[in-house]
Amino acid sequence: MINVSIIGATGYVGVELMRLLHEHPEVEIKDLVSKSSAGQLLIDIYPQFRGSKLNDQKLIALKDFKAEASDLIFTALPHGVSQDIVAELYGKGPKIIDLSGDFRYQDVDIYEEWYGFEHRHPELVKEAVYGLVELNRSKIKNANLVANPGCYVTASLLALLPLINFKKADPYSIIIDAKSGVSGAGRSLKENLLFTETHNSMKAYSPGVHRHGSEIEYILNQYLKGSYTENKIYDSKVTVDSSNLEKEKNRVEVLFTPHLVPIKRGILATIYLDLKEASSAAEILEIYQQAYNQEEFVQVLADKLPEIKNIAGSNFAQIGFKYDQRTNKIIIVSVIDNMLKGAAGQAVQNMNLIFGFAENIGLKSTALFP
Numbered sequence: 001m002i003n004v005s006i007i008g009a010t011g012y013v014g015v016e017l018m019r020l021l022h023e024h025p026e027v028e029i030k031d032l033v034s035k036s037s038a039g040q041l042l043i044d045i046y047p048q049f050r051g052s053k054l055n056d057q058k059l060i061a062l063k064d065f066k067a068e069a070s071d072l073i074f075t076a077l078p079h080g081v082s083q084d085i086v087a088e089l090y091g092k093g094p095k096i097i098d099l100s101g102d103f104r105y106q107d108v109d110i111y112e113e114w115y116g117f118e119h120r121h122p123e124l125v126k127e128a129v130y131g132l133v134e135l136n137r138s139k140i141k142n143a144n145l146v147a148n149p150g151c152y153v154t155a156s157l158l159a160l161l162p163l164i165n166f167k168k169a170d171p172y173s174i175i176i177d178a179k180s181g182v183s184g185a186g187r188s189l190k191e192n193l194l195f196t197e198t199h200n201s202m203k204a205y206s207p208g209v210h211r212h213g214s215e216i217e218y219i220l221n222q223y224l225k226g227s228y229t230e231n232k233i234y235d236s237k238v239t240v241d242s243s244n245l246e247k248e249k250n251r252v253e254v255l256f257t258p259h260l261v262p263i264k265r266g267i268l269a270t271i272y273l274d275l276k277e278a279s280s281a282a283e284i285l286e287i288y289q290q291a292y293n294q295e296e297f298v299q300v301l302a303d304k305l306p307e308i309k310n311i312a313g314s315n316f317a318q319i320g321f322k323y324d325q326r327t328n329k330i331i332i333v334s335v336i337d338n339m340l341k342g343a344a345g346q347a348v349q350n351m352n353l354i355f356g357f358a359e360n361i362g363l364k365s366t367a368l369f370p
C-alpha cells in the first residue's frame with residue numbers, strides 16, 4: 001500500500017483522481033489539500049463520496065500538509081500556481097505527478113513564449129519526465145517528477161506518433177481539428193462556460209495559437225530528435241527520411257484549432273496528414289497495429305471511426321483512420337476522455353508504473369454508456 005495525497009483536491013481533475021484512487025487496492029488516500037475548502041468535509045462538497053472510505057475525510061490547508069507522510073503527491077492545480085507548490089514539495093521524499101502544463105517543456109524559453117510568463121523554477125524542469133506512458137514508459141518508472149501531458153495533446157500524439165516516422169508522411173502538413181467537452185476548462189466560474197453560453201452551441205477558439213498546439217509540436221520534434229529512443233513502440237520498420245528535412249528548423253509543424261462542444265467530457269481530434277507518395281489503408285493499419293498491439297489503453301479500430309460515447313468515463317483511447325486515395329491524405333480520428341486518459345486516468349497509469357503495480361489497476365472500467 002502507498003500513501004497518496006492530492007493538492008487542488010476540489011477541482012475537476014482532483015475529484016476524478018479521488019474517484020479512481022479511493023477504489024484502488026494499493027492506495028490509501030492520505031491528505032486532500034484544498035485552498036478554497038480547507039476544514040470542510042469532502043462529502044459536504046462532493047456528496048457522491050458519502051458511505052465510501054472518504055466519508056469522514058476533511059480537506060486540509062497547504063500549511064498543515066506534511067509532505068513526508070506521503071509516497072506520492074498529485075498536484076492538480078492551474079498552471080503557474082503549480083510550479084511554486086511543486087518546488088516547495090520537491091525533494092521532501094514523495095514522488096510528484098503534476099497535472100498542469102508547468103513542467104511539460106524541457107526548454108523554459110518555449111514554455112515562457114506560450115504561457116506568457118516567466119518560469120520561476122527552471123532547475124526543476126530538467127528533473128521532470130514527460131508522462132505519456134505509451135511514449136516514455138521506461139523513464140517514467142524512475143521519475144521523481146512526472147509532467148502529465150495536456151488533454152488535447154494526448155489525443156493528438158497517440159494518433160500522430162506512429163505515423164510521424166513514416167517516410168511517406170509529410171511532417172509539415174499536419175492539421176488538427178479537435179473538439180472538447182466543457183469539463184476540459186476546469187471548475188472555476190467563467191461566463192463563457194455557463195450552461196446558457198455552451199449548451200446547443202459550438203465554437204472554435206485560439207486557432208493556431210493554443211498552447212497545446214505548441215506542446216504537440218514540441219513533443220513530436222523531441223521524439224524525432226531521439227529524446228525517447230529507449231521506447232521502441234513507435235519505431236516501426238519505416239524510418240524518417242531526414243534528407244528532406246531542414247536541419248535548423250523544427251522537423252514537424254502542426255496547425256491546431258480546438259473547439260468547445262456542448263458535452264461534459266470527451267475529446268475528439270480529427271487530424272489531416274498529407275502523404276508524399278501513395279500508400280494503402282492496409283499499410284497504415286499495420287503501422288498503428290505495430291505501435292499499439294501491446295498497449296492496453298490504446299485501441300486501433302480497423303474499419304470504424306471512434307466515438308466519444310465509447311470511451312467517456314474510461315481510460316481508453318480509440319483511434320481510427322481513413323486513407324483518402326484521391327487526395328493522398330490520411331484522416332485520423334482519435335478520442336479520449338479529457339478527465340481520464342487526458343488527465344487523472346493517465347496520472348494513475350503513471351503512478352502504477354512508478355510503484356510497480358499492474359498498469360491497469362484502478363483503470364479497468366469501460367465507458368459509461370448510455
Ligand SMILES: NC(=O)C1=CN([C@@H]2O[C@H](COP(=O)(O)OP(=O)(O)OC[C@H]3O[C@@H](n4cnc5c(N)ncnc54)[C@H](OP(=O)(O)O)[C@@H]3O)[C@@H](O)[C@H]2O)C=CC1
Pocket residue numbers: 007008009010011012013014033034035036037076077078079081099100101149150151183184185186187188338339342343
Ligand atoms: N480538466 C481537464 O480536462 C484537464 C485539466 N488539466 C490540468 O489539470 C490542472 C487542474 O485542472 P482542473 O481540475 O480542470 O481545474 P479546476 O479549475 O477545476 O481546479 C483547479 C483547482 O486548483 C485549486 N487551486 C489552488 N490554488 C488555486 C489558485 N490560485 N487558483 C485557482 N485554483 C487554485 C482549486 O482547488 P482547491 O480550492 O480545492 O485547492 C481549484 O479547484 C490544470 O493545470 C489543468 O489545466 C489537464 C488535462 C485535462
Ligand SMILES: CC(=O)N[C@@H](CCC(=O)OP(=O)(O)O)C(=O)O
Pocket residue numbers: 079099100101149150151152180181182183184185258260
Ligand atoms: C475546453 C477547454 O477550455 N479546454 C482547456 C484545456 C486546457 C487544459 O486542460 O490545460 P492543460 O492540460 O494544458 O493543463 C483549454 O483549451 O484551455
